[in-house]
Amino acid sequence: MLCIISRRAQFSASHRYWLPELSEAENIQKFGACSRFPGYGHNYVLFVSLVGELDEYGMILNLSNVKHVINRKVTSILDFSYLNDVWLEFQQTLPTPENIARVIWQRLKPDLPLVRIQLFEHPELWADYLGNGMEAYLTLSTYFSAAHKLAHPRLSGEENFKIYGKCANPNGHGHNYHLEVTVKGEIDPRTGMIVDLGALNQAIKEYVIELFDHSFLNKDVPYFAEVVPTAENIALCISQLLRSPIQELGATLYKVKLMETPNNSCEIYCTESDSNSVNAAQNQPVLVRL
Ligand SMILES: [Zn+2]
Structure with missing residues (x-):
C-alpha cells in the first residue's frame, strides 16, 4: 500500500x-x-x-x-x-x-x-x-472579521431555522475568518518569483479584505443578496473576486481555503472547469469538518 x-x-x-x-x-x-x-x-x-x-x-x-x-x-x-x-x-x-x-x-x-x-x-x-520544472505554488494567509446570517431571503424564518439551525438567528453572528489564497505559476529564472508578492498582497486586500472586513456579509456584499453566505459560498465568492486580478499578475489562482472556526473549513480548487457563475451549487465546494 x-x-x-x-x-x-x-x-x-x-x-x-x-x-x-x-x-x-x-x-x-x-x-x-x-x-x-x-x-x-x-x-x-x-x-x-x-x-x-x-x-x-x-x-x-x-x-x-x-x-x-x-x-x-x-x-x-x-x-x-x-x-x-x-x-x-x-x-x-x-x-x-x-x-x-x-x-x-x-x-x-x-x-x-x-x-x-x-x-x-x-x-x-x-x-x-x-517536482514539475519551474512550476510552484505560493500561499498567503490572512484574516478578516465579518458577521453573517445563514438564511435564504426567499424562505420563511421557520424554514431557514429548519435548514441552518441557530445560524439563521435574525440578528446574525460573527466570525474571525482565516483565509488562505494559493496561486500557481512558473518561477522566473532570474527573480525566483512566480508572482510579485506585494502586488498579490495588495490584490487580496483590495478585492477581498476591504470588501469583507467588519461587514455584515448578507447586506454589505452585493453577491450575498441572493446567495447564503455559508463558508463554502464565501470561499467561492473570494475565488471569483480574485481570479482575474491574479491572472493579470501573471499567475493562476489555484485554491482558496476559508476557515470559519477551528472546527470548520472549506477549500475551493479553482480549476479550468469553474465558471464565473454566481450559482454556488454548480461548483460543489469541498467542506472539511476538522
Ligand atoms: Zn456562522
Missing part, C-alpha cells in the same frame, strides 16, 4: 532580493524593502513529503535516515547562512521561498522518494514544490 509521510525540519537564514545587473533604483523599484542591504532573515520551516510502499516494519523509510539526509544535504548547510551566497543556484535565481523549495527538491531528490517540498518563510507565507 502506498503511503505518504512528511518530515519537518527548520533552519534560520537571511537573504536579499538584489540583482547586481540592475541599478540601486531599479532594485528598489522591483523589490522594495526586500532589496535593503545587508538583507534580512527568517526562521524557515520545511516539510519534506515522501511516498513509498509500507515495509514489513510498518514504515516506508526509516525516519532517522530521512532526518540525517535532510540535515546533511540541506539544513546543516542553510542554517545561519546568507542564502544568496550559499548555493550557486541562488546566484542564478534569487532565494524566494518558491525557489528555495525547488532547489531543496533538487538536492534531496537523488536520496529520497519526494512528492512535495513545502517551505514556510513565516506562518503567513509558504511555497509548495511538486
Whole structure:
C-alpha cells in the first residue's frame, strides 16, 4: 500500500532580493524593502513529503535516515547562512521561498522518494514544490472579521431555522475568518518569483479584505443578496473576486481555503472547469469538518 509521510525540519537564514545587473533604483523599484542591504532573515520551516510502499516494519523509510539526509544535504548547510551566497543556484535565481523549495527538491531528490517540498518563510507565507520544472505554488494567509446570517431571503424564518439551525438567528453572528489564497505559476529564472508578492498582497486586500472586513456579509456584499453566505459560498465568492486580478499578475489562482472556526473549513480548487457563475451549487465546494 502506498503511503505518504512528511518530515519537518527548520533552519534560520537571511537573504536579499538584489540583482547586481540592475541599478540601486531599479532594485528598489522591483523589490522594495526586500532589496535593503545587508538583507534580512527568517526562521524557515520545511516539510519534506515522501511516498513509498509500507515495509514489513510498518514504515516506508526509516525516519532517522530521512532526518540525517535532510540535515546533511540541506539544513546543516542553510542554517545561519546568507542564502544568496550559499548555493550557486541562488546566484542564478534569487532565494524566494518558491525557489528555495525547488532547489531543496533538487538536492534531496537523488536520496529520497519526494512528492512535495513545502517551505514556510513565516506562518503567513509558504511555497509548495511538486517536482514539475519551474512550476510552484505560493500561499498567503490572512484574516478578516465579518458577521453573517445563514438564511435564504426567499424562505420563511421557520424554514431557514429548519435548514441552518441557530445560524439563521435574525440578528446574525460573527466570525474571525482565516483565509488562505494559493496561486500557481512558473518561477522566473532570474527573480525566483512566480508572482510579485506585494502586488498579490495588495490584490487580496483590495478585492477581498476591504470588501469583507467588519461587514455584515448578507447586506454589505452585493453577491450575498441572493446567495447564503455559508463558508463554502464565501470561499467561492473570494475565488471569483480574485481570479482575474491574479491572472493579470501573471499567475493562476489555484485554491482558496476559508476557515470559519477551528472546527470548520472549506477549500475551493479553482480549476479550468469553474465558471464565473454566481450559482454556488454548480461548483460543489469541498467542506472539511476538522
Ligand atoms: Zn456562522
